[in-house]
Amino acid sequence: MxxxxxxxxxxxxxxxxxxxxxxxxxxxxxxxxxxxxxxxxxxxxxxxxxxxxxxxxxxxxxxxxxxxxxxxxxxxxxxxxxxxxxxxxxxxxxxxxxxxxxxxxxxxxxxxxxxxxxxxxxxxxxxxxxxxxxLPLSKLLGAHRNAVPCYNTSGGYLQAPIEEVIEKASQSRERGIGGIKMKIGQPDRQADLRRITALRKQLGDQVPLMVDVNQQWDRITALRMGRELEHFALEWIEEPLDAHDITGHAALAAQLDTPIGTGEMLTSASEALAYVDTGAVDVIMHDAPRLGGITPFLKVANAAEQRGMIMAPHFIMEIHLHLAATYEHQTWVEHFEWLEPVFNERLEIRDGMMIVPDRPGLGLSLHxxxxxxxxxxxxxxxxx
Structure with missing residues (x-):
């Protein structure tokens, strides 16, 4: 009752x-x-x-x-x-x-x-x-850290020529952002490889670099491109296959040294848990607003924590920063400046880390x- x-x-x-x-x-x-x-x-x-x-x-x-x-x-x-x-x-x-x-x-x-x-x-x-x-939301939930490694994605889209991507990556690094992610998955695979080569050369070998395919490869292409990408020392290859292809992601992760990640397009805890429970990827990248909020997000995070998985929530740093701070194992937060105009506050970034606000709740107020x-x-x- x-x-x-x-x-x-x-x-x-x-x-x-x-x-x-x-x-x-x-x-x-x-x-x-x-x-x-x-x-x-x-x-x-x-x-x-x-x-x-x-x-x-x-x-x-x-x-x-x-x-x-x-x-x-x-x-x-x-x-x-x-x-x-x-x-x-x-x-x-x-x-x-x-x-x-x-x-x-x-x-x-x-x-x-x-x-x-x-x-x-x-x-x-x-x-x-x-x-x-x-309390900050992270403290209410039980924080493991007060700052989370961060990487920028918004500067790496495909409409931008590689020179612009490199310039924005340099700006992100100067701002204190730790890693850089770029979009790939073009019909011309060699064009992808040229862009990655140029960015890695500019950043050097020590800067964390990720790539995001946005579900545009089939299984054969993903394996062939994954092998080509091994020598770039990437943090991960994101969404190489259709978001619901659990079997394909698992097979790819088993055959490559580069970690494989996915999860942003999943829209329920049960879908994300299917990846976690089967160990089908190395990096779980679920998204609280897409799953149904913080309540289902935490269910997936708790399961991933038990497996010792890397967690890198998708987008919405304003929420995911707090949630990543509660995760025991390796985690990242994705930097997008897109939503900054909505809020009066700004998140602090320094030395490759995004600092968890000490303001109560999410620490946000609407502009x-x-x-x-x-x-x-x-x-x-x-x-x-």
Missing amino acids: TIRASEHGSKEQISWIRLRSVSLPLRAAVSDAKVLTGRQKPLDSVQLLLADIETSQGHAGIGFSYSLRAGGPAQYAHAQEIAPLLIGEDPNDIARLWGKMAWAGASVGRCGVAAQAIAALDTALWDLKARRAG ERVDGWTLAQTEVGKRA
């Missing part, structure tokens, strides 16, 4: 929620291999689902999810359906509330858009809990410019 907060005497209840659909423009459109192979169009904006939650005692939290190219309106629509279910609930019961929201949309499943709508609300609840405790990017918003409940 489920008992609401008001029925068992809890003094604190969720009293107000605001949802906003936001379109954040990028300074310049970017293209990865999915564009060059004709599967997608260049990316020129990020669609955000923002959630503000307040309680009857005046505590508040913020959370967000996102989509690229398509799906933002669907996330917002589903969030509007499930947000009213949280009014009157105890905000401490995060796991139960995740299940309540998931069951409400059971007919459309517990992955994809449905999970990503939950993610914004789930993250807001975790932010609220940590703020109320006066007033978000109002100008808001496409739609809705409120449920009443503010205390």
